[in-house]
Amino acid sequence: MSKNSSYILKDRVIPKGILVAIGGKEDKKYDLHILSTILSLVKKQNKTIEIITTATQHPEITGREYYKIFTKDIKNTVGLMHISTREQADDLELLKRISEADVIFFTGGDQLRITSILGGSRIEKEILRRYENEFCIIAGTSAGASAMSKTMICGGDSSEALRKGTINVSTGIGLIDNAIIDTHFVERGRFSRLMQIVSMNPSNIGIGLGEDSGIIIEGGCILRAIGSGITVIIDGQHLKYTNVANIDSDESIAIENLIIHTIVNGYGYNLFEKKYLKPDDLKKMNLIESEVNTNENN
């Protein structure tokens, strides 16, 4: 992406890395649309991919599944990182591998495992440093996507989610600081929990990733949807009123004027300008090429 692009604000640091956040249950059997799109963002033949299984309690099984997919192209070098302790998260050998990977992929599981094990570690710092300063792909699915945002949803029953205090929030890795990512979104009906979080601080954009749905985030701001499902965007910038500061815990939340969009494969969203992007808008931008089909659903 050109640094001269009009949508880049001058007072922001534009990260050189690219994020791919996936809502979980991405296709692993058929066309592998999302997973192959991730690899296609790296414009070289011999790609190095590191799979971090920290989120899951079953690192061997989960890791092997992705290992098989990413090694289908035998030119790729794929490593598994079963980091399950804070000591391992500071390990210098693993750190070196992170510093050299083209793609760092976080599996699903529990996002609190990611943050409690990696939070503040050398590996987390190196991921953040690389994301800001070097071209690299940082991808994550389900918990691996949720942990990307600075404000991270880590619990809360969607059916109770418009009652004050029913959603648990913690601090994520912080690759994104102006948006909050939720996953399995449409399938688990999680609208209300993201609405609560956005209404509590409308400066955040809520990103609800459906299953087999993902977004490529370029320059820290331009989202492009990939996959077969839906990504929901909840924008609080025009919020006119909420009672959330005036009610007791567990009381119902009144909210006036949230804006909601859905984006599907080929559509996008500008996080800084809070602007919906149609396939034609995306084509005009100098974005990295991928296997994303921007014509589908047009």
Place this chain on the structure above:
Amino acid sequence: MSKNSSYILKDRVIPKGILVAIGGKEDKKYDLHILSTILSLVKKQNKTIEIITTATQHPEITGREYYKIFTKDIKNTVGLMHISTREQADDLELLKRISEADVIFFTGGDQLRITSILGGSRIEKEILRRYENEFCIIAGTSAGASAMSKTMICGGDSSEALRKGTINVSTGIGLIDNAIIDTHFVERGRFSRLMQIVSMNPSNIGIGLGEDSGIIIEGGCILRAIGSGITVIIDGQHLKYTNVANIDSDESIAIENLIIHTIVNGYGYNLFEKKYLKPDDLKKMNLIESEVNTNENN
């Protein structure tokens, strides 16, 4: 409500009846907030209430439950109408009772039972006639609320609901023609199915009633929320774009710019002006008094 109220548009027929739509699972054990609010709208001591159990497959059990509650005040006359055939829906004796009831209450069940049994019948016509011309209360919970709108949602899995054609819609009784009512809304995460319906024709307002949540609709346009839960309003008037007309069945739907509100006990919404109403706004209106506590959650 005064006919001179500024929010009543001159070219619309203002119904004299009042609707109370409930999202299901209203409290039947503790303070009975919603059910007693319904009765409190009738300003006389000896109230006649008719319970129509057509929606349910268990009319005796369901009917008895409401009968017990409504006869707690022994001055009330409560009748049960187990209408389960189209012949019964034309019965002249039942028709007479409908024409004299202060409150007509539809239980939950399946909204297609209501419309397939009552649709076009004498009883349905009498309910519509009375709603338009006489002061009366027409209340319904769950299926009984869904059936009130002209466009009636009657099926569709919420988790698949942002794929084209996954929601089944039929024709309801038509007491409301500019809004679509969905029920058990927050609890079953039904946002996406109402979003699909609104995006298909943005002239409709989507009303998503939570459990133990209801709305009083006065003059066919002023909604007041009652109960402990949340009512979601989805307004498509500022919808900028959707791909829904250009995609195939089962493809994902892109939507730009739906507006979403939540109202809780004491808050409201003007269906005609598409305007959010806070407790202070409601107090200024000449609305029928009820046991609704407009100060709560303020």
